[in-house]
Amino acid sequence: MLLKIINLKTTIMRNKNIGIIGSGTVGQTLGNGFIKNGYKVMIGTRDDAKLADWKKQAGENASIGSFKDAAAFGSILILAVKGQYANLALREAGTQNINGKTIIDTTNPIEDAPPTNGVIKFFTDLNESLLEKLQKEFPLANFVKSFNSVGNAFMVNPEFAGGKPTMFICGNNEDSKKVVNDILNLFGWDVADMGKAEAARAIEPLCMLWCIPGMTKNEWHHAFKLLK
Numbered sequence: 001m002l003l004k005i006i007n008l009k010t011t012i013m014r015n016k017n018i019g020i021i022g023s024g025t026v027g028q029t030l031g032n033g034f035i036k037n038g039y040k041v042m043i044g045t046r047d048d049a050k051l052a053d054w055k056k057q058a059g060e061n062a063s064i065g066s067f068k069d070a071a072a073f074g075s076i077l078i079l080a081v082k083g084q085y086a087n088l089a090l091r092e093a094g095t096q097n098i099n100g101k102t103i104i105d106t107t108n109p110i111e112d113a114p115p116t117n118g119v120i121k122f123f124t125d126l127n128e129s130l131l132e133k134l135q136k137e138f139p140l141a142n143f144v145k146s147f148n149s150v151g152n153a154f155m156v157n158p159e160f161a162g163g164k165p166t167m168f169i170c171g172n173n174e175d176s177k178k179v180v181n182d183i184l185n186l187f188g189w190d191v192a193d194m195g196k197a198e199a200a201r202a203i204e205p206l207c208m209l210w211c212i213p214g215m216t217k218n219e220w221h222h223a224f225k226l227l228k
């Protein structure tokens, strides 16, 4: 078992610098998860100052740059910005720095509007997800939806009495999905690959579902599991 974990780590860590486009709790949490597993991480932001504490606590394998710096640094990228600005942040990152790379897309298309009875509002509809919009604008980048259907507190090594939770993923590039599958396994997740980019139409609204018990009953300690 130990050997299997070591093999898994070495397979996915060959020269794998992680560039994170987004400095909020998701960017920082995933950054810490990667650093804990021996990766080097650069978080991209428009405001370095807000990451000073993170850098101090995360240590020598952590660095800070612009969205463009982080995208250039990473051989695997994480997109973790406010959904509305995902396209702008990627434009700032520059197509030359994202083309051909795996982009783990954690974003949700949440509208700036109050929830109704605990149901948050999206600016997308059920026939086109945010991931598809991004894939269309940046056709040479390999987006994989992941981590969007759980709160940041559970993204790395989630522990639930009900066992290992399932992360639903999708994307058009099979190699990129393999990379993300291995990372999710390393972070303690079972993975359910739902197929191509269109499947994000179903995966993104899982965020709405995940938030309802939190918004209505202040219950935030849960994750999804696919039973077969």
Ligand SMILES: NC(=O)c1ccc[n+]([C@@H]2O[C@H](COP(=O)([O-])OP(=O)(O)OC[C@H]3O[C@@H](n4cnc5c(N)ncnc54)[C@H](OP(=O)(O)O)[C@@H]3O)[C@@H](O)[C@H]2O)c1
Residues within 6 Å of the ligand: 021, 022, 023, 024, 025, 026, 027, 044, 045, 046, 047, 079, 080, 081, 082, 083, 085, 088, 089, 106, 107, 108, 109, 110, 147, 148, 149, 150, 151, 152, 153
């Ligand atoms: N929080 C969670 O538990 C959770 C769970 C699952 C998925 N998600 C999704 O993950 C993503 C990140 O969430 P978060 O809570 O970490 O942070 P967030 O507050 O949603 O986003 C923060 C990031 O958005 C960037 N941003 C804000 N306005 C911008 C603009 N006008 N132009 C360019 N970039 C802008 C910020 O840039 P600067 O760095 O320059 O300030 C920062 O990097 C979101 O899409 C969210 O829906 C969140």
